[in-house]
Amino acid sequence: MTATVPPKAPTFLGLPTAPRGVGHLRGDQSFPDAARTALRDGQLRANLGHATTTIRNKRAKVVGEVADWEQLRAAGKALKAATMAHLDEHLEELERQVTARGGTVHWARDANEANEIVTRLVQATGTGEVVKVKSMATQEIALNEALEAVGIEVFETDLAELIVQLGEDKPSHILVPAIHKNRAEIREIFARTIPGVDPGLTDEPRQLAMAARKHLRERFLRARVAISGANFGVAETGTLTVVESEGNGRMCLTLPETLITVMGIEKVVPTWRDLEVFLQLLPRSSTGERMNPYTSTWAGVTPGDGPQEFHLVLLDNGRTAVLADEVGREALHCIRCSACLNVCPVYERAGGHAYGSVYPGPIGAILSPLLTGVEDNASLPYASSLCGACYEVCPVAIDIPSILVHLRAEHVEAQEKTTAEAVAFRALAKVMSNPRLWHLAQRASRLGRLLSRGRPTLPNALPPPISGWTRSRDLPTPPTSTFVEQWTREHRSAK
Amino acid sequence: MSAREEVLGRIRTALGATRAAVPDVVRDYRQAGEHPATGPELLDLLVDRVEDYRATVLRCAPAEVGATVRAALDQGLGAGWAAADVVVAPGLPADWRPEGCDVDDDRPPVQLADRSASVTAVAVAIAETGTLVLDGSPDCGRRALSLLPDCLVCVVTADQVVGGVPEGIGRLDPLRPLTMVSGPSATSDIELQRVEGVHGPRTLLVVLAA
Numbered sequence: 147m148t149a150t151v152p153p154k155a156p157t158f159l160g161l162p163t164a165p166r167g168v169g170h171l172r173g174d175q176s177f178p179d180a181a182r183t184a185l186r187d188g189q190l191r192a193n194l195g196h197a198t199t200t201i202r203n204k205r206a207k208v209v210g211e212v213a214d215w216e217q218l219r220a221a222g223k224a225l226k227a228a229t230m231a232h233l234d235e236h237l238e239e240l241e242r243q244v245t246a247r248g249g250t251v252h253w254a255r256d257a258n259e260a261n262e263i264v265t266r267l268v269q270a271t272g273t274g275e276v277v278k279v280k281s282m283a284t285q286e287i288a289l290n291e292a293l294e295a296v297g298i299e300v301f302e303t304d305l306a307e308l309i310v311q312l313g314e315d316k317p318s319h320i321l322v323p324a325i326h327k328n329r330a331e332i333r334e335i336f337a338r339t340i341p342g343v344d345p346g347l348t349d350e351p352r353q354l355a356m357a358a359r360k361h362l363r364e365r366f367l368r369a370r371v372a373i374s375g376a377n378f379g380v381a382e383t384g385t386l387t388v389v390e391s392e393g394n395g396r397m398c399l400t401l402p403e404t405l406i407t408v409m410g411i412e413k414v415v416p417t418w419r420d421l422e423v424f425l426q427l428l429p430r431s432s433t434g435e436r437m438n439p440y441t442s443t444w445a446g447v448t449p450g451d452g453p454q455e456f457h458l459v460l461l462d463n464g465r466t467a468v469l470a471d472e473v474g475r476e477a478l479h480c481i482r483c484s485a486c487l488n489v490c491p492v493y494e495r496a497g498g499h500a501y502g503s504v505y506p507g508p509i510g511a512i513l514s515p516l517l518t519g520v521e522d523n524a525s526l527p528y529a530s531s532l533c534g535a536c537y538e539v540c541p542v543a544i545d546i547p548s549i550l551v552h553l554r555a556e557h558v559e560a561q562e563k564t565t566a567e568a569v570a571f572r573a574l575a576k577v578m579s580n581p582r583l584w585h586l587a588q589r590a591s592r593l594g595r596l597l598s599r600g601r602p603t604l605p606n607a608l609p610p611p612i613s614g615w616t617r618s619r620d621l622p623t624p625p626t627s628t629f630v631e632q633w634t635r636e637h638r639s640a641k
Numbered sequence: 642m643s644a645r646e647e648v649l650g651r652i653r654t655a656l657g658a659t660r661a662a663v664p665d666v667v668r669d670y671r672q673a674g675e676h677p678a679t680g681p682e683l684l685d686l687l688v689d690r691v692e693d694y695r696a697t698v699l700r701c702a703p704a705e706v707g708a709t710v711r712a713a714l715d716q717g718l719g720a721g722w723a724a725a726d727v728v729v730a731p732g733l734p735a736d737w738r739p740e741g742c743d744v745d746d747d748r749p750p751v752q753l754a755d756r757s758a759s760v761t762a763v764a765v766a767i768a769e770t771g772t773l774v775l776d777g778s779p780d781c782g783r784r785a786l787s788l789l790p791d792c793l794v795c796v797v798t799a800d801q802v803v804g805g806v807p808e809g810i811g812r813l814d815p816l817r818p819l820t821m822v823s824g825p826s827a828t829s830d831i832e833l834q835r836v837e838g839v840h841g842p843r844t845l846l847v848v849l850a851a
Contacts, residue, residue: 161651193832200833217670224666231663234652247816253644305839306830322830329831351831355839362840367751383815393788393826393841400784401750411648418815422807423670425821429770436690437770437823440841442784444818450747451783451818466651475655 162256163519164464169257169288170316171464171518173502176525178618180500193328194497198488204434205485205539212430221423222542226479229416230469236381236414237460243384247446249456256463257287263459264289264373264406268298271404273370277362279388279395280304281375282482283408283461285317285504289373301365303394305358312339318498318506320484321432326497329354362394372398372453376409377481378424379458382417385445386458389428391438399442405453410461412469412478424481427541431483464517473552474516479542480509486536486546492529501526508536512549520557527553566611591624598623674769674804683768684851687802690771694824695837696845703850706737706796710760713846714739717792718757726757730786732779733762737796750785758792759842764819766797767809772823773797773847774813784820793842795822799851 164171173180184190209215229236241251254260268276276293278284278300290300290311302311309324310317313335317323324332333349340361347357374395378387386407388395399405415421429438447456469475487493487507498506503514503523511530515523527550536546561568577583598604603620607613615621627635642650676683688698697716701709714722724741731745738744743756753759762780763773773795775781787793803809813819826841837843 159654161655197833201829204833214670217667221666221668221670224664228663228666231656231660233656234649237649237652253648255644255647259644303840304830305828309830322833324830325833332831351834351836354831355828355836359839366840367754380815385815391826392828392830392839394839396784396788396820397840400788411652419807419810422810423668425810426670426806433829435823436693437767437772437821439694439823439825439827441821442819443815443821445816448777448818451777451785460648462648462651466648466655469652470655472661 159470161467161470162464163467163522164286164517165256165258166518166522168261169286169463170504171286171514172522175502177496177500177502177529178525180502181496181529184497184500185495189328190326190497191495193326194494196328197322197325198494201434201488205431205488208430208434208436212426218423218426219541219543222427222481223479223544225415225420225423226542227476229414230412230475230478233411233414233469236416237411239381239416240379240384240414241460243382244386244446244456244458245384247384249384249446249458252457252459254459254461254463257461260287260408260459260461260463261289261292264408265292265296265298267404267406267457268293268371268373269296271371273298275299275301275365275369276371276373277301277303277365277369277398277402278307279372279374279390279398280307280323281373281408282320282504283375283410284373287408287461287463289408301362301369303362303366303398304390305355305392305394308358308362309335312336316499317504319487320482320505320507320509322484326499362397366394366397366401369398369402371404371406372402373406373408374398376407376413376458377428378421379409379414380416380418380421381414383445385418385443387421387441387443389425389438389441391433391440393440396440396442399444400452402453404455404457406457406459408459408461410463411465428481428483431485431539431541467519468513468516471516474512474549476544477509477513477516477549479544480513481542483541485539485541489535489539490530491533491535492531496529501529508546508550509544512546512553515553516549520553521560524557527551527557566614570611585630588624588628592626594621594624595626670807671805672807674808676768676804679799679802679851683802683804684799684849686804687766687768687771687797688849690768691773691824691847692771694771694827694845696771696824696847698847698849700849700851703798706734706848706850707739709848709850710737710794710796711739713794713848714758714760714792717794717844717846722757727760728753728756728758728786728790729760730762730780730782732782733760733796734780737762745782745786750783750789753785753789756790758794759786759790760794760796761787762796763801765809765812766802767804767806768802769805770823772806772809772821774809775820775822776814776817777819778817784818787820787822788841791842792844792846793822793825794846794848796848796850799849
């Protein structure tokens with residue numbers, strides 16, 4: 147057996163994580179507390195169960211018809227790893243190319259700086275409102291709140307983002323932020339919040355989509371500034387890419403005079419050709435379609451076609467700290483497809499809000515603590531049964547379970563005070579390495595049978611600190627005799 | 642220190658003085674589809690995939706494009722449509738255009754929202770994914786043209802059809818503003834149920850000339 151030495155806990159080399167007090171990467175409750183509330187909501191569980199089952203089946207069908215899926219997946223993983231290894235050079239090339247084609251590139255150390263840059267750019271145009279394409283990066287930094295704080299009105303134009311915005315709710319899924327709402331709930335939000343909406347509006351999805359179209363149409367046509375994210379930024383050509391379905395993205399990317407794109411630094415890809423891999427992996431993994439309805443690409447400014455002023459804001463906000471973690475850096479490979487959410491048994495039951503971050507589900511359980519530092523999202527690495535379904539569906543093969551374990555280890559090692567769990571396991575280690583103590587302990591454990599009153603598991607209402615363990619785990623009732631005792635008894639009587 | 646210098650400096654710190662070896666990117670996935678170019682199997686595949694998105698395909702001989710575009714508009718707008726309500730890309734071949742149609746010029750793009758339908762060519766069509774790519778050249782028109790009118794008619798010629806995504810990407814110029822269109826605009830945001838037609842054209846008709 148070859149023993150591999152586990153890598154030392156990273157120190158992040160002193161690189162700053164995403165700052166506190168801004169953005170949506172930290173919840174105000176721990177995952178178990180938030181999940182307990184969510185699990186009591188039967189409607190939520192029904193909505194999530196229905197939606198995730200639908201999307202899982204669609205994905206499986208369209209991935210199944212691609213004979214070279216595993217080769218594409220391996221290429222996607224290798225491309226991302228190769229990009230990260232020279233991230234600085236690719237970003238400098240992207241900046242050169244975007245600038246050469248009439249765009250302006252800005253760099254933002256963190257959420258505060260990105261929000262300041264975008265606010266300043268919007269104010270310089272003199273407009274009081276902006277239209278937005280759905281973007282995880284701008285959700286992460288709470289850009290809407292920053293713009294609204296200075297009196298700029300923000301219109302989310304993706305249907306699900308609109309539902310979340312009108313319902314004064316929070317997104318709960320990377321791709322379908324309103325996945326926790328069903329049609330009747332969405333109808334209620336529209337009827338209550340859209341001015342002049344048809345009072346006869348039913349909960350038929352088609353009617354609801356048409357109501358959103360009508361509501362936003364005029365805003366698209368009068369918008370002077372749009373804000374977007376980017377799925378990919380091609381370094382060699384300066385080409386930005388937005389992948390979408392509804393056409394709201396095209397409206398924003400095409401009609402206004404000014405376009406501001408906020409892109410996480412990890413979204414750069416070296417060459418145009420690399421999109422031949424990602425444009426196959428992403429749509430099939432996310433919406434379960436062979437291709438999403440619309441993909442837009444643009445390089446800088448094109449005279450006579452689209453916005454004549456283009457700004458690209460490159461955002462760090464903790465990403466370089468993730469890059470410094472040799473195990474965790476793979477989380478930066480994520481292309482935000484959300485396949486891992488849809489297959490996760492924990493996500494399916496607890497829902498996205500329980501994670502407290504805009505990045506929920508398995509990828510969120512690693513990305514959020516990596517971006518903020520594990521101490522600020524300490525419960526998330528435990529929000530998983532480590533079943534590995536997320537790794538299996540990930541289109542760029544991010545080994546999420548291993549990174550979860552890595553973060554758990556980091557969290558445990560960072561504990562300054564000894565926890566009850568640590569004391570218990572230290573005692574257990576001592577007992578298990580001494581046969582006499584072990585047999586004594588086993589016999590003593592039979593006292594637990596008194597608590598079980600004949601049931602197969604012990605009650606979960608045990609006093610602390612044992613409740614910390616039994617609250618979320620079944621503790622089996624100790625058997626009347628151990629395996630060794632039974633073996634000894636049976637084999638002696640046979641002789 | 643500027644934000645630029647600081648972020649680049651952080652990346653260099655994170656990656657360390659001796660960087661990990663860059664893994665080889667093995668591109669052993671399929672570079673091309675199975676069917677020969679311009680052959681009937683390839684065109685059938687495109688038709689099947691485009692129709693799967695609930696778009697309509699009308700096939701015709703290369704000489705019949707003009708008549709077939711008119712037939713497509715009959716389907717999309719209903720018989721009796723006015724040619725002045727149809728706007729076409731400035732570089733669209735003359736014999737493809739409905740007589741009396743509006744030709745896009747340098748008017749403010751939002752004015753295109755007043756038109757009922759638009760007609761464009763494409764740069765590439767990808768059969769396996771049912772994707773049409775418009776590249777902003779004169780026969781495809783600017784991006785707003787294929788976006789604002791509620792009915793979009795695209796003319797595809799057999800030589801423009803490729804098998805898979807890698808062949809399509811290889812034919813495109815990344816410096817042009819590209820729009821990849823796979824069916825009419827759609828959303829799955831309500832209970833993951835697909836609904837065709839949100840902000841982009843609700844009707845997509847494809848004329849395939851071969």
